[in-house]
Amino acid sequence: MLNTLRVDLLRNALLAAAVMLAGPAAAELKTGDPAPGFTLQATLAGDAFAFNLDDALQKGPVVLYFYPAAFTKGCTIEAHNFAEAMDDYKQAGATVLGISADGLEKLKEFSVSACRGKFAVASDADAQVIKSYDAKSAFMPHMASRVSYVVTPDHKIYYSYQSGSPDEHVPRTLEAVRKWAAAKQ
Numbered sequence: 001m002l003n004t005l006r007v008d009l010l011r012n013a014l015l016a017a018a019v020m021l022a023g024p025a026a027a028e029l030k031t032g033d034p035a036p037g038f039t040l041q042a043t044l045a046g047d048a049f050a051f052n053l054d055d056a057l058q059k060g061p062v063v064l065y066f067y068p069a070a071f072t073k074g075c076t077i078e079a080h081n082f083a084e085a086m087d088d089y090k091q092a093g094a095t096v097l098g099i100s101a102d103g104l105e106k107l108k109e110f111s112v113s114a115c116r117g118k119f120a121v122a123s124d125a126d127a128q129v130i131k132s133y134d135a136k137s138a139f140m141p142h143m144a145s146r147v148s149y150v151v152t153p154d155h156k157i158y159y160s161y162q163s164g165s166p167d168e169h170v171p172r173t174l175e176a177v178r179k180w181a182a183a184k185q
Contacts, residue, residue, distance in 0.1 A: 028134050028147045028160045035151040036132040040124055042097065045117030046108045051097060057153045060093035061180055063173045064151060066135035066144035067166075070102045070110035070121070074146070078166030079114035079121075085170045086118040094150075094177045096120075099135075101127050101143050150176045 029035070035053070042051035056062045065082065067075045082089075082096055089096050098121040102110070107121045115121055124130050127142055135147040148169045150159040159176035161169060 028162050029149065029157045030160060031157055033157045035149070035155050035157055036129070037155070038129045038132070040099065040122035040129060041104050042120040042122035043104060043108045043111045044120040046112045048104060048108065049120075051120060051122050053151070054155075056095045056097070057151065057155060059095060060153060061095075061158065061177055062151045063089065063094055063096045063148065063177065064099060064133070065096070065146075065148040065169055065173070066099050066130060066133065067146055068100065068137060068140070068143045070100060070106050070114070074164075074166045075100070076114045078146070078169060079110065080116070081166065081170040083114075083116040083118040085174055088174055089119075089177060092174070092177045092181045094181075097122055099124050099129060099144065101125055101130060148173050150180065152180060 037053050039050055039052045042049055053062060067078055069075055079098065082098065086096065096119040098119070101124055103125055104123040107123050111117065111121050127136065130136055130144045133147070133149065135144045137143045137145040145162065146164055146166065147160065147162045149157055150173055152158045158180055159173065161172045
């Protein structure tokens with residue numbers, strides 16, 4: 001039992017280190033690049049549904065944020081930050097979607113607790129969307145790195161930001177969404 005506990009602690013420490021160091025395997029998509037379309041199973045406040053990017057873009061810009069793993073320290077902080085800013089995103093006409101390679105059942109819990117039921121998170125278990133957005137972790141290729149995008153209704157990348165720290169993703173993407181909205185008025 002003690003050996004099993006040590007193995008679990010070591011595995012969790014290695015996962016935490018990989019999440020902290022997670023960076024993209026390749027450069028993220030750039031401003032003006034086409035945003036790949038996708039449909040993923042998602043959850044909002046624990047309720048599962050199919051999230052389709054094309055459908056969401058008909059309502060306005062979409063903030064896609066890729067994160068390494070639900071319930072890790074940085075990802076929980078980032079989810080709380082997005083949840084706190086949801087009224088501001090909605091006021092600017094934006095939808096927010098978090099994407100990780102976590103399974104849907106785990107994300108159902110995460111969407112209730114960390115996301116506070118305020119925005120959806122999607123499961124990309126085979127990491128195909130993660131790969132199409134150049135958001136694969138260099139250290140853990142089956143996981144996402146921490147990359148955020150603002151995608152506009154014309155299916156273009158308007159803004160991208162990559163940082164292992166969860167702190168600046170919300171202020172930077174919110175500023176980009178507001179800038180885009182102001183230019184449309």
